[in-house]
Amino acid sequence: MRLGITGHRGLPDDLAAEIRNSLYTALAPYPPTELVGVSCIADGPDAWFARAVLDLGGTIEVVIPAETYRAGLPRWHHPEYDSLLAAAHVVHRTGMRESTEEAHMAGSEVLLGVVEQLIAVWDGAPARGYGGTADVVAHARRAGVPVHIIWPEGATR
Numbered sequence: 001m002r003l004g005i006t007g008h009r010g011l012p013d014d015l016a017a018e019i020r021n022s023l024y025t026a027l028a029p030y031p032p033t034e035l036v037g038v039s040c041i042a043d044g045p046d047a048w049f050a051r052a053v054l055d056l057g058g059t060i061e062v063v064i065p066a067e068t069y070r071a072g073l074p075r076w077h078h079p080e081y082d083s084l085l086a087a088a089h090v091v092h093r094t095g096m097r098e099s100t101e102e103a104h105m106a107g108s109e110v111l112l113g114v115v116e117q118l119i120a121v122w123d124g125a126p127a128r129g130y131g132g133t134a135d136v137v138a139h140a141r142r143a144g145v146p147v148h149i150i151w152p153e154g155a156t157r
Contacts (some may be wrong), residue, residue, distance in 0.1 A: 001030050003053075004038045004111045006136040007045025007121025007150075008157055015155050019045060019121055022150045023052045026119060032057030038092075038115050040065060040107050041084045043077035045121040050084045061114070062088040065107030066099040105131030105139075112139060117146045123157055124149075 011019065023045070027035065035058030039050040050060045062085055070081055085091070092110050096103040108131065112118065118140045120133060127134040140147050 004115035005049035009044035061090040066103035101130040
């Protein structure tokens, strides 16, 4: 099963821990030999998902939205980003240079083009900027990609 991820970054620590557990629960039913996770590996749910796939014995593919993408991520996340990128069996690139909202959405479109299902760590609110989680979910639904939403009842970001 080829699963993709999208989700809100910058979540509070208590919510982050709950989301991480929920990701492991969502992935656990898939046999490791059939589990492929596709992620842009940003800090937060993207990286947590990729790490969970690897921990459960699956493989990952990474989408790089732009050549300058890594530089736009928090410095504290760079070691995990590099580790996940090194573990990727396949790397997809959009061919874009600058890490803009358009590049991020293009990366999500590449991701949606290669997965069978999208996991969305999403509060149901509109995107705060183009290419945000709500935009990715809407694009997935238009493209016929099933969406599994993970968001604890009553949680806020």
